[in-house]
Amino acid sequence: xxxxxxxxxxxxxxxxxxxxxxxxKLIAELVGRxxxxxxxxxxxxxGFDIDIPGKDSWRHRHAGASETVIxxxxxxxxxxxxxxxxxxxxxxxxxxxxxxxxxEGYRKSGxxxxxxxxxxxxxxxxxxxxxxxxxxxxxxxxTDFTQFGRGSMPYAAEVRPDDRPVAQxxxxxxxxxxACSNPDHAxxxxxxxxxxxVAVVTDIPLAAEAxxxxxxxxxxxxxxxxxxxxxxxxxxRPRVSMVVQAGGESRRMGRSKATVPFCGRPLICRLVERxxxxxxxxxxxxxxxxxxxxxQEQYPELGIRFESDVINERGALxxxxxxxxxxxxxxxxVVACDMVLASPSLVVAExxxxxxxxxxxxxxxxxxxxxxxxxxxxxxxxxPAVRAALNEGEKRAQVFFNxxxxxxxxxxxVLEAEPMGGCFMNANTPDELAALERIIQDRIECE
Numbered sequence: 001x002x003x004x005x006x007x008x009x010x011x012x013x014x015x016x017x018x019x020x021x022x023x024x025k026l027i028a029e030l031v032g033r034x035x036x037x038x039x040x041x042x043x044x045x046x047g048f049d050i051d052i053p054g055k056d057s058w059r060h061r062h063a064g065a066s067e068t069v070i071x072x073x074x075x076x077x078x079x080x081x082x083x084x085x086x087x088x089x090x091x092x093x094x095x096x097x098x099x100x101x102x103x104e105g106y107r108k109s110g111x112x113x114x115x116x117x118x119x120x121x122x123x124x125x126x127x128x129x130x131x132x133x134x135x136x137x138x139x140x141x142x143t144d145f146t147q148f149g150r151g152s153m154p155y156a157a158e159v160r161p162d163d164r165p166v167a168q169x170x171x172x173x174x175x176x177x178x179a180c181s182n183p184d185h186a187x188x189x190x191x192x193x194x195x196x197x198v199a200v201v202t203d204i205p206l207a208a209e210a211x212x213x214x215x216x217x218x219x220x221x222x223x224x225x226x227x228x229x230x231x232x233x234x235x236x237r238p239r240v241s242m243v244v245q246a247g248g249e250s251r252r253m254g255r256s257k258a259t260v261p262f263c264g265r266p267l268i269c270r271l272v273e274r275x276x277x278x279x280x281x282x283x284x285x286x287x288x289x290x291x292x293x294x295x296q297e298q299y300p301e302l303g304i305r306f307e308s309d310v311i312n313e314r315g316a317l318x319x320x321x322x323x324x325x326x327x328x329x330x331x332x333x334v335v336a337c338d339m340v341l342a343s344p345s346l347v348v349a350e351x352x353x354x355x356x357x358x359x360x361x362x363x364x365x366x367x368x369x370x371x372x373x374x375x376x377x378x379x380x381x382x383x384p385a386v387r388a389a390l391n392e393g394e395k396r397a398q399v400f401f402n403x404x405x406x407x408x409x410x411x412x413x414v415l416e417a418e419p420m421g422g423c424f425m426n427a428n429t430p431d432e433l434a435a436l437e438r439i440i441q442d443r444i445e446c447e
Contacts, residue, residue, distance in 0.1 A: 002277050002344040003096035004351065006038055009198070009235050010088075010103040013116030014123040014191055018221070020056050022116060022201060023104050024063045029228040030100065031064030035236055038098035039065040040091055042072070042105030056104065065102075067095055100236045107191070112235065115193045117202040118221060127191060128207035134192075135210035142195040199230060240351055241327035242279030244271050245319055245373070246286040246337040256288055257338045257427070262437060267427075268292060271337055276302050278344045278351075281329055283307055284337075285322050315395035316372065317386060324383045333376045340436045341422040342374060349417035350376040350409060359407035360385075363398070364424065366411045371424045372397040381405065 011026075013019050023039065030037050039060040052058055060068045073085045088109035092101050103111060117124040117131075134143060193200065193216075200211040203221045211218040219227045246258040246268060258268035268284070272295060276282050282304050286292055289306040296304050307326040311318040323334045331351055335342045350362040360381030364371040381404050389400040415421060427433035 002348060004237055004240075004278060004348050005096050006092060006098035006101045007235050007237050008040075008092045008101040008103055008111050009114060009231060010106050010109050010111040011114045011116065011201075012105060012107045013118070014121060014127065017116045017118050017121050017124055019104050019116055020059055022221070022224070022227075023102055024059045025224045026228055026231070027060060027063035027065050027102060029224050030232065030236075033228070033232065035099040035232065036097070037065050038067040038095045038101040039069070040088065040095075040101060040103040040106070041068065041070040042088070042103070060104075067098065069095065098237075099239075100231060102231075110196065112198040113194065113196045114199045114201060114227070115197050116221075117200065117204050117207045119203045123191070124202075124207075125204065128202065128204045128210070131193060132206045132210040135213035140195070141193055141197060141214060143192075198234070199227070201227060238331050238351070238355065239280040239329035240278065240331045240333055240347070240376070241281040241283060241329040241379075242275050242347070243283045243285060243323040243327060243332060243334045244268070244275065244337050245323065245334065246284050246288075246292065247319070256286075256291055258284075258286065258288075259291055260430075260433060262340065262433065263440060266294075267340065267433075268295065268337055269298070270340060271335065271342060272299060272302070272304070274342060275333075275335065275344055275347065278333075278347050281305070281327065283323070283326060285309065285319065285326070311390065313395075316397035317390060317395050317399065320372070320377075320397050321383075321386045321390060324377060324379055324386060327379055330379055331376055332379050332382075334373055336373045336426055338426040338428070338433075339374060339424065340427065340440065341420075341425055343418040343423045346374060346414060346417045346423055347376065349413065353407055353409060353413075354378060357407045358405070360404035361401060362407045362409050363401075364411075364414050365408045366414075370398045370401070370408075374423055375409075 011019055011023055027037050027039060041056050041060060057068050057070045069091050071086050071088075071091060088103060088106040088111065092103070092111075095101055103109065107113070117128045119125060134141075193214075197216060200207055200216055200218045201221060201223075202208055202211075202218060208218040217230060219230070246256065259266045261267070262270060272282070272284075276299070279302075282302050283306075284292060284295070284304060285307050287308055289308070292306060305326075307322060309318065310322045310325050320334060324332055331354060333347045333350070335347075346364070350364075353359070354362045354376055360378045361375060363375035382400070385400040385403040388403070394400070414423065422439065425436060425439075427436050
């Protein structure tokens with residue numbers, strides 16, 4: 001079953017920094033907001049206890065995480081024996097479908113990282129001191145502080161012609177003065193905020209000040225709601241409304257396309273089953289809701305909504321306006337009900353591209369032009385543009401594209417998402433429907 005990959009963020013700190021307590025509160029806050037939260041706990045030591053009251057995994061689950069993975073060298077909870085230690089990226093990839101995954105530990109995972117520094121922890125206090133010194137001196141996050149043990153510093157007044165700073169030898173007075181030249185410099189270097197650090201949680205004023213100098217948001221240890229706001233806005237997967245356009249009666253089919261038999265059952269059933277796994281909300285736009293009422297009885301768990309046309313005019317653009325107007329989520333994927341090979345994998349790929357690029361529309365494009373009815377739309381950007389185009393008497397779906405930020409999704413990327421192809425084939429006549437049914441049978445997809 002196709003599901004969205006889960007975005008993830010790591011929360012790290014030194015021993016006894018209070019990571020688990022913060023994560024426990026954060027999971028509960030996000031779950032209370034209606035988000036599906038997964039979690040990962042990393043142990044550097046071999047072996048661990050699972051789901052015993054008071055243990056980290058139990059605390060994650062007790063807070064509301066719908067799935068918790070615990071990993072240690074040689075073993076991870078689900079449970080399975082592993083060769084060596086599982087990579088964090090592989091663990092997160094095996095946890096699709098969550099709005100966000102919170103990872104405890106895995107400092108070098110490459111994930112966006114939230115750093116904890118607590119005043120009551122001596123190691124945190126030392127790290128905050130070095131962090132602040134680096135900020136004052138303009139050292140980049142991720143500077144290798146182990147070089148202080150070799151008597152050099154990362155930045156100096158002299159720079160090369162290519163503008164890259166060069167390390168300069170330290171004088172003894174300078175070396176003695178540097179907080180990071182203490183004997184624990186190597187340990188501090190391995191536990192400093194890095195270029196992956198996206199936020200700092202601390203009750204140490206020096207650390208909060210340094211974070212501000214680096215342009216990183218800082219949250220108080222007790223500001224769980226503020227940190228949850230930040231995570232939800234910056235990292236949680238945007239929700240997707242999946243809109244299947246069923247319209248009404250087709251003249252050439254002699255009935256609604258949605259109810260025409262396909263592989264032994266109404267065509268709309270195939271679309272519902274294919275696309276619902278990637279839908280946070282499933283909407284069917286139709287002017288014949290009574291004809292499709294059986295779907296709500298057949299798939300009660302999906303909460304299918306029927307919506308009639310907002311504008312009583314035929315045309316692709318009015319249909320798209322209805323889809324955007326009735327959707328409740330930020331991203332709106334739109335598919336016509338006769339696209340029997342509509343691809344949930346392509347919907348996922350388009351949504352990820354929208355998040356990556358910040359586009360208002362991610363639309364497949366080929367030699368024939370745009371495919372607006374297997375595209376994904378950012379509701380906030382597209383709804384006013386579509387409304388304006390309708391006011392000017394336009395009816396074509398893509399006519400408003402020059403008013404919004406469009407990301408073209410080329411055929412190469414379409415085939416990467418859906419190697420079998422055929423996503424945009426639709427059936428306008430009984431003969432075309434029969435041909436598509438044969439294609440499905442050839443792919444052994446008919447049950």
